[in-house]
Amino acid sequence: xxxxxxxxxxxxxxxxxxxxxxxxxxxxxxxxxxxxxxxxxxxxxxxxxxxxxxxxxxxxxxxxxxxxxxxxxxxxxxxxxxxxxxxxxxxxxxxxxxxxxxxxxxxxxxxxxxxxxxxxxxxxxxxxxxxxxxxxxxxxxxxxxxxxxxxxxxxxxxxxxxxxxxxxxxxxxxxxxxxxxxxxxxxxxxxxxxxxxxxxxxxxxxxxxxxxxxxxxxxxxxxxxxxxxxxxxxxxxxxxxxxxxxxxxxxxxxxxxxxxxxxxxxxxxxxxxxxxxxxxxxxxxxxxxxxxxxxxxxxxxxxxxxxxxxxxxxxxxxxxxxxxxxxxxxxxxxxxxxxxxxxxxxxxxxxxxxxxxxxxxxxxxxxxxxxxxxxxxxxxxxxx
Amino acid sequence: xxxxxxxxxxxxxxxxxxxxxxxxxxxxxxxxxxxxxxxxxxxxxxxxxxxxxxxxxxxxxxxxxxxxxxxxxxxxxxxxxxxxxxxxxxxxxxxxxxxxxxxxxxxxxxxxxxxxxxxxxxxxxxxxxxxxxxxxxxxxxxxxxxxxxxxxxxxxxxxxxxxxxxxxxxxxxxxxxxxxxxxxxxxxxxxxxxxxxxxxxxxxxxxxxxxxxxxxxxxxxxxxxxxxxxxxxxxxxxxxxxxxxxxxxxxxxxxxxxxxxxxxxxxxxxxxxxxxxxxxxxxxxxxxxxxxxxxxxxxxxxxxxxxxxxxxxxxxxxxxxxxxxxxxxxxxxxxxxxxxxxxxxxxxxxxxxxxxxxxxxxxxxxxxxxxxxxxxxxxxxxxx
Numbered sequence: 232x233x234x235x236x237x238x239x240x241x242x243x244x245x246x247x248x249x250x251x252x253x254x255x256x257x258x259x260x261x262x263x264x265x266x267x268x269x270x271x272x273x274x275x276x277x278x279x280x281x282x283x284x285x286x287x288x289x290x291x292x293x294x295x296x297x298x299x300x301x302x303x304x305x306x307x308x309x310x311x312x313x314x315x316x317x318x319x320x321x322x323x324x325x326x327x328x329x330x331x332x333x334x335x336x337x338x339x340x341x342x343x344x345x346x347x348x349x350x351x352x353x354x355x356x357x358x359x360x361x362x363x364x365x366x367x368x369x370x371x372x373x374x375x376x377x378x379x380x381x382x383x384x385x386x387x388x389x390x391x392x393x394x395x396x397x398x399x400x401x402x403x404x405x406x407x408x409x410x411x412x413x414x415x416x417x418x419x420x421x422x423x424x425x426x427x428x429x430x431x432x433x434x435x436x437x438x439x440x441x442x443x444x445x446x447x448x449x450x451x452x453x454x455x456x457x458x459x460x461x462x463x464x465x466x467x468x469x470x471x472x473x474x475x476x477x478x479x480x481x482x483x484x485x486x487x488x489x490x491x492x493x494x495x496x497x498x499x500x501x502x503x504x505x506x507x508x509x510x511x512x513x514x515x516x517x518x519x520x521x522x523x524x525x526x527x528x529x530x531x532x533x534x535x536x537x538x539x540x541x542x543x544x545x546x547x548x549x550x551x552x553x554x555x556x557x558x559x560x561x562x563x564x565x566x567x568x569x570x571x572x573x574x575x576x577x578x579x580x581x582x583x584x585x586x587x588x589x590x591x592x593x594x595x596x597x598x599x600x601x602x603x604x605x606x607x608x609x610x611x612x613x614x615x
Numbered sequence: 616x617x618x619x620x621x622x623x624x625x626x627x628x629x630x631x632x633x634x635x636x637x638x639x640x641x642x643x644x645x646x647x648x649x650x651x652x653x654x655x656x657x658x659x660x661x662x663x664x665x666x667x668x669x670x671x672x673x674x675x676x677x678x679x680x681x682x683x684x685x686x687x688x689x690x691x692x693x694x695x696x697x698x699x700x701x702x703x704x705x706x707x708x709x710x711x712x713x714x715x716x717x718x719x720x721x722x723x724x725x726x727x728x729x730x731x732x733x734x735x736x737x738x739x740x741x742x743x744x745x746x747x748x749x750x751x752x753x754x755x756x757x758x759x760x761x762x763x764x765x766x767x768x769x770x771x772x773x774x775x776x777x778x779x780x781x782x783x784x785x786x787x788x789x790x791x792x793x794x795x796x797x798x799x800x801x802x803x804x805x806x807x808x809x810x811x812x813x814x815x816x817x818x819x820x821x822x823x824x825x826x827x828x829x830x831x832x833x834x835x836x837x838x839x840x841x842x843x844x845x846x847x848x849x850x851x852x853x854x855x856x857x858x859x860x861x862x863x864x865x866x867x868x869x870x871x872x873x874x875x876x877x878x879x880x881x882x883x884x885x886x887x888x889x890x891x892x893x894x895x896x897x898x899x900x901x902x903x904x905x906x907x908x909x910x911x912x913x914x915x916x917x918x919x920x921x922x923x924x925x926x927x928x929x930x931x932x933x934x935x936x937x938x939x940x941x942x943x944x945x946x947x948x949x950x951x952x953x954x955x956x957x958x959x960x961x962x963x964x965x966x967x968x969x970x971x972x973x974x975x976x977x978x979x980x981x982x983x984x985x986x987x988x989x990x991x992x993x994x995x996x997x998x999x
Contacts (some may be wrong), residue, residue: 284938285931305926308836323926350740355751357736359743368740427843434841452692457818461977493884522713542689544709547669555666564713577653 234601236392237385238429238478241278246316247403249276249375250298256371257294263346265292265371266338266362269353272372273300279314280436281306286326287334288383289358291341297410301337302564303557313434313435335361360412376550377557378570383480383550384594390482391592394473398484398606401471405615407490411443411461418442418473426477433478439553441474445564447494450487450586453542453578465491468501468585474553481553483574484604485590488613496584501533501610502559504587508608509576511545511559515573516599520561529561540579547574571595572603618985621769622813622862625826629766630700631798633660633759634682640755641678647730649676650722650746653737656756656934657684658863662699664821665690670710671718673742685721687966697818719745758933761941762954767864767934768978771956774866775976775987777809778857780870781826782990785855789999791874795827796847802826802857810861817862823937828855831878834970835872837926837962849875852885852969858937865937867958868988869974870878872997878969885994887919888971891961892992895929895943899957899977899984905947912961913945924963930960933976955979956987 244529253276255518257265267273268291274280277300281288286303293299302310304322311320321341338361342348346364349371359366379387397418404417419440426433446463449455450470463469467489467553474483487501514524528545532538544560551571557565559573573596578588589608593600607613637660641649651657651674658664661684665672670687677683681701688695688706695704705725707718722745730748733755733911741751763771781802788801798898804823810817830847832856835838846849847853851873858867867982871885891912916922933956941949943957956979962972975993979985991997 242882285940285942304837309839309841312839312841325944325946326940327942327944329946333946352741355737355741355744356734357738359740360752368744374710431844432841433843435843436840452848455693455696455698456820457693457816459817459819460815556669557711558669558711560709560716562713 234388235385236389237296237382238389240430241315241382243316245380246276246278246404248380250292250316252375253292253371254295256375257292257349260349260367260369260371261347262340262349262367262369263294263364266342266350266354266358267292267351267384268355268358269351271555272376274437275376276316277318278479279310279313280434280479282436284609287358289334289338291338299341301334302342324358328615333424337364345551366367373556376555377548378511378568379550379572379594386480387482387592387594387603388550389429390475390480391484391605393422394475394479394482394484395604395606396420396425397473398471398486398604401442401444401473402486402488405463405469405488405490407463407465409463411459414444415442420601422475422477430478437479439474439476441472441580444469444471444590445586447585451580451584453580453588454495454588463490466494467589468497470586470588476551476553479551481549482592483549483553483590484592484603484606485588486606486608486613487587487589488615490615493614494584497587498610500537500579500581500584500587503532503537504577504579504589505608507531507545508575508589511575511577512600514592515575515593515595516593517560517567517569517597519567521557521559521565521567522561524559525561532577532579537579541583543578545575545577548572549574567595569595618772619769620773621766622773624697624814625766627700629764630660630662632764634676634700636759637676637755637832638679640678640759643735644733644751644755645731646733646751646753647678647748648726648991649733650674650726650738650742651676651735651756652726652739652742652776653735655939656735656760658821659756659760660700661702663697664818664819664863673718673722679831683725685725686959718763721891723747733978755768757940760939761932762952763934763978764954770864770997771866771933771976771978771987773813773858774861774864775868775989776862777806778866778868779988779990780809781857782855782988783804783868785826785828785857785999786870788873789847789853789872789874791847791849793847795843798828799826805860806861812863820858821947822865823860825856825858827969828853831969835964835966835968836859837964837970837972847874850878852881852971854970860937863935865933865935866976866988867933867937867974868976868990869960869972870974870990870997871971872999874999877994878968882994884921884963884965884968884971887916887921888961889964889992891915891929892973893960895959895961895978896984899943899951899959899979901949901951901953901979901981905941905943905951907950908943908946909945916961916963921963924965926964927962929959929961932956933958951979953979953981959961
């Protein structure tokens with residue numbers, strides 16, 4: 232498998248390939264149109280990044296031929312400056328508009344009165360009501376996104392390199408008293424500088440950086456970033472996190488680390504987490520079900536007496552976002568295939584002690600998996 | 616009207632008042648439940664800010680009694696640390712979960728098989744499918760949010776003070792060559808410092824700052840922030856923008872300004888924009904329809920020969936977001952009432968010349984409107 236980093240924008244052929252695979256799947260499912268509203272799906276097909284607000288962007292993909300993109304008039308030059316690949320733009324003036332001039336009028340006109348229309352699970356009711364034909368819930372674009380193209384692999388390789396450098400820098404600059412603000416600013420500066428050196432016209436709308444850490448008193452509560460005055464402290468466990476979408480491609484690296492000494496209560500959880508992590512790297516290969524990977528990890532944690540310390544699955548997909556389907560989760564019965572990408576991040580959480588979780592981003596290969604992010608992970612290396 | 620700034624979090628009584636007004640409207644509409652998924656609506660009712668990802672947060676509001684909040688197990692301590700007011704938490708372990716353990720199972724169990732269930736226009740198909748009773752599209756929470764409580768007015772007064780100071784600083788530090796990065800960093804630093812001085816435990820998840828400017832070659836394209844290397848230049852028009860949600864309350868101030876000299880081609884558009892702006896301040900009062908305000912502004916621009924230079928409506932609502940319903944738009948037939956808040960931002964756009972738009976945030980009062988953001992706006996004052 233080719234692992235050359237890529238940082239140029241996609242060529243029109245890359246985008247045409249995505250559209251053509253989507254239309255092939257639409258033919259299999261007997262769909263006359265597919266309606267996409269979800270911004271990441273629209274980005275995947277157009278290279279244009281929008282955010283959801285009250286002026287909707289709706290992408291209408293016919294069974295064959297060029298997609299129609301319904302966009303606010305205000306955004307036409309913005310779309311033209313970023314979109315890659317064949318696209319017909321259809322504008323509406325404003326929301327709300329006088330009768331007959333609204334976005335849903337344009338959508339209804341294009342789709343007509345009949346036919347089978349595929350929609351996303353996250354399709355909004357107000358969009359569903361503009362579709363007069365038979366509506367079929369099917370997440371075809373999300374499904375396509377699971378299999379990375381060689382171009383995407385190259386972009387994710389590059390994102391992984393940058394994230395790994397940012398994590399190495401975070402670990403190299405740890406010191407008791409270092410603040411969340413300092414860590415975030417330093418990491419984001421490093422990441423932005425690397426991205427802009429690669430490509431001065433990166434898209435800020437397709438860039439989302441989360442560069443943070445949790446000291447021990449918060450690390451058991453992994454989605455709590457509410458205390459802006461968090462500071463690193465002697466001891467640990469701290470959990471350092473780089474989760475980033477860099478100009479349209481996601482990556483994640485996380486490390487559990489200690490300053491000065493490792494509290495006794497942290498040694499066994501760290502060791503068990505490392506065993507679970509090794510198990511995931513060993514299990515992930517084509518043909519294995521995602522639920523099986525998570526079930527084996529959870530069984531390992533339970534056997535160690537840590538069943539009550541689980542808060543999440545073993546990993547999630549990665550692609551044009553840094554958090555997406557499919558999932559290394561007991562509830563995901565899909566089968567691993569070469570070309571998929573995941574985080575590997577089994578974790579356990581102990582109020583009063585802290586959280587234990589490393590994360591790396593991997594690519595599933597024909598023979599197993601390879602890491603797209605890199606860094607030391609032993610307890611010795613993580614005691615700083 | 617009381618305009619004392621407020622920066623403390625809402626008291627439980629404030630939250631109880633919002634719930635009680637919602638339940639009163641549910642009774643009027645004959646609803647047994649209301650299902651809210653939209654994060655800003657959930658924030659309005661709970662003070663908890665989530666973002667949409669694959670683990671949904673769904674708020675289920677009964678006709679009477681305490682709402683049930685279906686949340687991922689991982690987020691329970693996070694919700695508990697931020698939510699204010701009565702709330703029953705119901706968790707699910709992960710997404711996806713093995714059969715019977717998913718978020719939609721929890722939602723379906725709470726709602727039962729029958730009854731009239733109100734849903735948002737933006738309700739997702741996957742949530743609609745978990746509702747077995749009769750589904751009624753009705754944006755009750757969005758409607759409630761239009762009328763600001765005295766607490767909300769106080770928060771928006773404070774947000775307006777901070778934004779006005781940030782805009783004054785942006786204008787005071789303009790110089791040819793000043794970069795987008797410098798402007799954004801300086802303004803955001805000022806805003807964060809003011810927020811944290813008010814309240815050290817502000818919620819970063821409920822904070823979203825857009826502090827940017829457009830030089831003349833971009834200012835005709837008001838949603839294009841794609842060039843990270845934008846710099847201020849001699850001449851103009853530049854458009855400086857502070858659009859911010861500060862710890863849960865939104866505000867906006869924008870100014871069109873010039874460095875050193877005003878190009879001849881910019882004088883008349885600036886003057887006409889100022890006439891339109893004065894017209895909005897004059898027209899906005901209780902009893903007037905929103906569409907009428909926008910129609911009069913558009914007529915003024917067309918009479919000046921600028922009908923082709925319109926890209927948007929005269930203003931939008933403001934509240935727990937910095938961009939929301941209702942709208943000063945020809946398509947919005949609602950009637951202005953005291954307690955509503957809007958931006959006033961009629962604008963015109965000329966490729967090759969630039970964009971012309973000031974924005975201020977106002978509150979509709981019994982007798983007209985008052986500004987929540989303040990700053991000079993004459994051409995003389997804006998020539999720096």
